[in-house]
Amino acid sequence: MVREHTKVITVGNRKIGGGNPILIQSMTNTKTEDVKSTVEQIHLLESAGCDIIRCAVPTMEAANALKEIKKEITIPLVADIHFDYRLAIKAMENGADKIRINPGNIGSKERILQVVQCAKERNIPIRVGVNSGSLEKQLVEKYGSVTAEGLVESALNKVKLIEDMGYDNLVISIKSSNVLMCIKAHQLIAKQTDYPLHVGITEAGTLYSGNVKSSVGLGAILSQGIGDTIRVSLTGAPIEEIKTAKLILRTLGLRTGGIEVVSCPTCGRTRIDLIELANKVEAMVQDIDLDIKVAVMGCVVNGPGEAKEADIGIAGGIGEGLLIKKGEVVKKVPEEKLLDVLREELIHWNKN
Known part of the structure; x- marks a missing residue:
C-alpha cells in the first residue's frame, strides 16, 4: 500500500511518488573525491539492489568528482550538501540528479534562492531534509522540546520557502533517531502534503540495534501507505543497508524478488549446527535471482511440516538431512552435502 495521490518526481532515470514502487537508497562511505573507490562501491550497492545512491559533498573537490562518477554509473546520484550553497550549485552543474539540503544551514535567503534557481534551470529535484538533531531553537521552545509536530512544522516551513521562490520539484525527509517520534511525524506530514516522502530512522545505530529500530520504524510507517523512498541507516557497511531494506519491503509485500530464507529456532531436538547452516544458506542465496521461499529446519521430526x-x-x-519440496521429502543426503544439494536445486530451479 502506497500513497497514490503524491506528486511524481523524476530522479535521473527513476520516478518516485504517485504510486510508483518504493525505491531503496543508500549512501557511500568512501571519500567522494576518490572517484575509483566511490564508483566501485556504487556498483556493488547497485548489484545488491540499491536504486538511488547519495554521496557526501563536503568540498569543492568532491563536487567536481561527481562529474567523473556520473560517467561510470547508471543509477541516480544524489548530492548531500550542508552549509555551503556553492557546493550545491557545483554538484548540479556536474550532473547530480538530485540534491539534499537543509535550507536552515545553507544560510541567507539569497543563497537558498541561488540554489533553487540552479535546480529550476536544470529541473533537478531538491530533497528538503529536516533532522531532529538540528531542529530550530524557536520550534524547540514552541513545543517545549523536540517533537514530531516541530519536525513537521520545520519541514513545511522550508518547503514553503522554496515554493515561494517558484519551485515545487521537491521531496521531503523528516528524520529522528526516536522511532516513535519518527512514526508520528510521518503520520502528521502525510496528511498535510502531497510531496513524496523519503523515510528513514536516522542514527539508528549498529547492525543489531539499527536493524531492529529501522525495521520497527519503517515497518510501521510503510504499512500505513506512507513513504516513497527509504534508507536503512546503519553504522556498518552500506551493503547491509540494502539487504535490510529489501527484506523490510518484501516482508510488507511491497517488493518481490530475491530468495526469502526462513529457519526454525533451535531446540533440544536439534542435532546439527542449525545456526551455522542457516547463516550459510542465507549467504549462499544472495546471488541467486529467484522469487521463492527457502526453509532451513533443525530436525527431521517437524521439518517437513514446518517447511510446507x-x-x-x-x-x-x-x-x-532431508531435501523437502512443498512439505514433501524428496531426497535424503549426508549432512555435509545438504548445502551443496540445496544450491544445485536452486541453480536449476526453473528447469525443474
Missing part, C-alpha cells in the same frame, strides 16, 4: 509453506527446504538429522 516454503518452496524448498532442508532439515537436519543425525549425520544426514
Whole structure:
C-alpha cells in the first residue's frame, strides 16, 4: 500500500511518488573525491539492489568528482550538501540528479534562492531534509522540546520557502533517531502534503540495534501507505543497508524478488549446527535471482511440516538431512552435502 495521490518526481532515470514502487537508497562511505573507490562501491550497492545512491559533498573537490562518477554509473546520484550553497550549485552543474539540503544551514535567503534557481534551470529535484538533531531553537521552545509536530512544522516551513521562490520539484525527509517520534511525524506530514516522502530512522545505530529500530520504524510507517523512498541507516557497511531494506519491503509485500530464507529456532531436538547452516544458506542465496521461499529446519521430526509453506527446504538429522519440496521429502543426503544439494536445486530451479 502506497500513497497514490503524491506528486511524481523524476530522479535521473527513476520516478518516485504517485504510486510508483518504493525505491531503496543508500549512501557511500568512501571519500567522494576518490572517484575509483566511490564508483566501485556504487556498483556493488547497485548489484545488491540499491536504486538511488547519495554521496557526501563536503568540498569543492568532491563536487567536481561527481562529474567523473556520473560517467561510470547508471543509477541516480544524489548530492548531500550542508552549509555551503556553492557546493550545491557545483554538484548540479556536474550532473547530480538530485540534491539534499537543509535550507536552515545553507544560510541567507539569497543563497537558498541561488540554489533553487540552479535546480529550476536544470529541473533537478531538491530533497528538503529536516533532522531532529538540528531542529530550530524557536520550534524547540514552541513545543517545549523536540517533537514530531516541530519536525513537521520545520519541514513545511522550508518547503514553503522554496515554493515561494517558484519551485515545487521537491521531496521531503523528516528524520529522528526516536522511532516513535519518527512514526508520528510521518503520520502528521502525510496528511498535510502531497510531496513524496523519503523515510528513514536516522542514527539508528549498529547492525543489531539499527536493524531492529529501522525495521520497527519503517515497518510501521510503510504499512500505513506512507513513504516513497527509504534508507536503512546503519553504522556498518552500506551493503547491509540494502539487504535490510529489501527484506523490510518484501516482508510488507511491497517488493518481490530475491530468495526469502526462513529457519526454525533451535531446540533440544536439534542435532546439527542449525545456526551455522542457516547463516550459510542465507549467504549462499544472495546471488541467486529467484522469487521463492527457502526453509532451513533443525530436525527431521517437524521439518517437513514446518517447511510446507516454503518452496524448498532442508532439515537436519543425525549425520544426514532431508531435501523437502512443498512439505514433501524428496531426497535424503549426508549432512555435509545438504548445502551443496540445496544450491544445485536452486541453480536449476526453473528447469525443474
